[in-house]
Amino acid sequence: MTEQGYITRTIEISGRTFSVDIGRVAGQASAGVLARYGETVVLVAATREALREGLDFFPLTVDYEERHYAVGRIPGSFMKREGRPGEKAILAARLIDRSIRPLFPRNFTQDVHVVALVMSVDQDCSPAITAILGASVALTLSDIPFAGPVGAVIMGMVDGQLVVNPTLEQDEKSDLHLTVAGTREAINMVEAGAKEVSEEIIVEALTKAHAEIQRIAEWVGEIRAEVEPLGLAHPKIEVPANEPGPELVEAVRSAGYEKMRAAVHHCKNERLDKKSADRHLEGTKAEIINAVLENFPEEEQRLKSLVDKLEKEAVRELVLKEKVRLDGRAFDEIRDISVEVNVLPRTHGSGLFQRGQTQVLSVLTLGAVRDEQILDGLDTQETKRFMHHYNFPSFSTGEARPIRSAGRREIGHGALAGRALEAVLPGEDVFPYTIRIVSEVLSSNGSTSMASVCGSCLALMDAGVPIKAPVAGIAMGLIKEGDEVAVLTDIQGTEDHLGDMDFKVAGTEQGVTALQMDIKIAGITPEILAQAMAQAREARLYILDRYKEVIPGPRPEISPRAPRIIHTTIDPEKIRDIIGPGGKIIRKITETTGVDIDVEDDGRVFITAPDPEGGKKALEIIKTLTAEVKVGEVYLGRVVKIMDFGCFVEVIPGVLGLPGKDGLVHISHLAHNRVRKVEDVVREGDQILVKAIGFDNQGRLKLSKKEAMEPPAGGAGETGRPGLIQDDRPDRRPRSRFSRR
Structure with missing residues (x-):
């Protein structure tokens, strides 16, 4: 114990130190610890209330609170103060909840509150994992009955190799992001996003994760035994049996x-x-x-x-x-499936998916870059171009309840379905659209999140989004009594309620793109999960075949009702040329063509047009405004001014009333022979071929007419004014990169 009256215990996890300070913070909670992983610091406190009579459920609440000071930022809201938790904070709270909830006694009905306060974030060390481990230590040391301890890790796969708790750089390259929690005996929580990873690799990752989890859980158990004599761990309260006579x-x-x-x-x-x-x-x-x-x-x-x-x-x-189910199905039998697309005529894409009495309508909207969601979280991601939102109205279960804003369940289900689809979405360089899908649950009898995956995939294909492969999802269930185990495919509501597991698997023909497991028992083994994944694959392939009967792949063109987006890249130094002073030029482009233009700092330009013609016109203007004259190239230009010493030729025409780019053809460069008077060769308005030969010391363009022409045969000179283009011009006129409007 330190002089300050607390102790610190450490363990190495994936080459980085995880530590907990015990007895240092939150002294009035049932237990509180300061958990530190690398430079990520999370305060976790667990408290309980007195027994409430008449409850028939366990009132557990988990809050995960992000503080912007953790990354040295001030909140971006008007009040400059943290508001309600964002999506990532809610998902992290659900991870903690699902990791610990199965480990409380079934007849324990006291209010328990676990708070994780994120105080410092090292992007290489997950604050969510830090919070789960901190909660495990706090609950283990508290007087709250808890059948832990729990360990948790993230498994990544970089260059084909499994990695425990990948760094930020590794995670960005990883084909797998698998969060696993469990006890020394078994796994009790799984959450994953993947890039079409095989079931065999997933099972291998789960096995390796559990080995690390066992080591962490053993360490937490040793801490309690060590600090209990020091008064830093509390005796567990007795849970009243409350058994009927x-x-x-x-x-x-x-x-x-x-x-x-x-x-x-x-x-x-x-x-x-x-x-x-x-x-x-x-x-x-x-x-x-x-x-x-x-x-x-x-x-x-x-x-x-x-x-x-x-x-x-x-x-x-x-x-x-x-060996039969409540509705008469076999263990691996899927309910009747119905697939429809183009259900709503005025939307960009829609898909109606029904499996038994579960029915979901997914509707897709394509938008511009400016429609991306702006994030104000603690990680490095600033915007989000793909959003999936899930709605669960009361009529979907035949109930008469008011419709409220999205709760944690809706946010969690929406994120899971979105994660399942992210792996197959085209990159921004190929498909520069913001994509929003809303899944409306119209009828619920189990696995609405996986039905949302299916409906959303149909909507993507209906809208003409060039996805890499179709995705389908299925929910697996488990009934386990001792050594007797039944793994059920496509569980309905009653099986979810009365069973032991809800294991959701989504993916393509090639592999898994998302996983989520919730259980009601203490844990299950990797072997059971492997069996569930094998059955899920067969079901997934069956559903994908049903898609093909209605829509074999993405439509060749995007919806005619969707905006057209044209993508180009310019030199970042040229951004000012299309913005103009105070935005004057870009406003004029949008007013003239009816488009919206988004310009990124790296020079990417996105033109969102209601019709193809407007987009093409705006692109032509932008290319003209940012065009560079290249030395050595030949241009077809227009004489705009005659001087005694030569003429000025516009080689790139002006647009929107702005001057174009011109240069000087000195009188000595008008012809191969000596020219006495400029007007003997050209006049204002003439179109002539000129070659860019360089720039003077003030950056002004120098042009040559004679170098754009073949020398006259035998050295014969030019006589008279040739008209539009000289007779001795090349047989094949060089093509200009830019055309006049």
């Missing part, structure tokens, strides 16, 4: 077990849909409750809980013992 349990089982089994079998035999099955099962449960309630009038709450457990037991027994 044996008489009530027996009464429910006697009155309801056979009825519930019969109800479950009826749903299976009749292959009832969600609404019909729910109605039948709820009716059976009400019948059982009413039969038992007469003898136990004061036990209504516990009675409902026991009947719910009876339903769960009957459904799980059906799966494990009879």
Whole structure:
């Protein structure tokens, strides 16, 4: 222990030091630690409230708070203060929540609040991983019952090699970003984005990740044993058993077990849909409750809980013992699928995907560079050109609730589906559009996020976005009792609710693009995950084949209702030539052509036009404004001024009322013979061929007419004024790079 009264413990993770200060901060919390990974620092505090009576769920809240001072910035908002958490902060909070939630006792119903305050960010050391590990230490040292500790790592793949906790540079090159959390015994949380990585590599990465997780979790466990005698770890509180009496349990089982089994079998035999099955099962449960309630009038709450457990037991027994599911499907059977595109006539692209009673309509909009989302987070990314938003209205589940703004679930599902599609989107150099997709859940019976992946892929192809390959998604489930395991393909709502796992897998024919796993048990092994991924691949390929029946690939042209974007690159030094003083020139271009123009600092120019003609006209103007005269090239120019010593020739015409680029043809360069008077050879308005021969010491262009022509045969001189172009011009006129308007 230090003189200040706290201790620090460290561990090496991927060549960088992770440390926790214990007893230093947040003294009034149940436990608080200052977690440090490299130069990333996150304060994590865990607190609990007193027991609340009547709760039948675990009220866990996780907040991940980003502070802009962590990267030396002042918030960009008007108030210059952090507001509600952004998308990345919400996703990080969900990572922490999903890593720890399965490890609390099932009958524990006290409010628990975990706060991760990001105070310093080293871009090479993930603050989200730092926060998960800090939460693991804080909960392990607290008096809160917790079946941890937890470890967590990110797995990357750079140049075909798996890397633990990649640096920022490695992550930018990586084909895989796989976040894994778990205990010494098993994995309990997976989140990934990938660039069509094979299932075999994913399983290998999970295995390597778990080995590192075990080492970290072991270290956290040793910390508790070490600091407990020092008073820095607290005895765990006892969780009241709150178990119903044996008489009530027996009464429910006697009155309801056979009825519930019969109800479950009826749903299976009749292959009832969600609404019909729910109605039948709820009716059976009400019948059982009413039969038992007469003898136990004061036990209504516990009675409902026991009947719910009876339903769960009957459904799980059906799966494990009879090898069939509630709706009569086999373990690897997918519900009926429907695929439609071009559903909405005035949008840029739309796709309607239905799987069983899950139905999602995805709608795509293409926009200009200026439509990119501006980010104000703690990482190095400043803008986002692809957005996927997910909406889950109450009518999709048959409920009558007011529609509110997007919550954490909606943001999480939207991000997952977006991540699944990012790997196949064309680069900005190929397709310079901002892309926004909105997935509207119209009916929900399991796996709406994966249906959003499918609907969004259809919308992309319908809009003519040149994606690298189609993407499909599927949700896998698990029912596990001891050594008995059933992995289910395409789970519906009841299987999600009563099962042990929701494992979402999205990808192309070549490989995986996104993963997400949520579980309700302490953890599962890599072997079970490998089986789930193998089944998911078969399902994914089946869905992709269904796409081909309706739309085999992206349309050859983008939607006629979408804007046309033309992309060009200019010398950054020439940006001022198209902007003009106070933006005068660029405003004139947009007013003249009806386009929008975005100019990047690196010289990239994006022209967004409502029609092709306007875009082409704007591009021609920009090329003219930024054109350079190259020494040695021949141009067809126009004589704009006659002087005694020569003439000025405009070689690049002016646009928008602005002067073009001209140069001087000295009288000695008008012809091969001696010229007494300029007007003997040219007059104002004539078009002549000239060659750029250099610049004078003041940067003014020098041109030559005689060097643009063949020398006269036998040295004969020119006689008289030749007219538009001399007779001795070359047989093949050199082509100018720029044409007059």
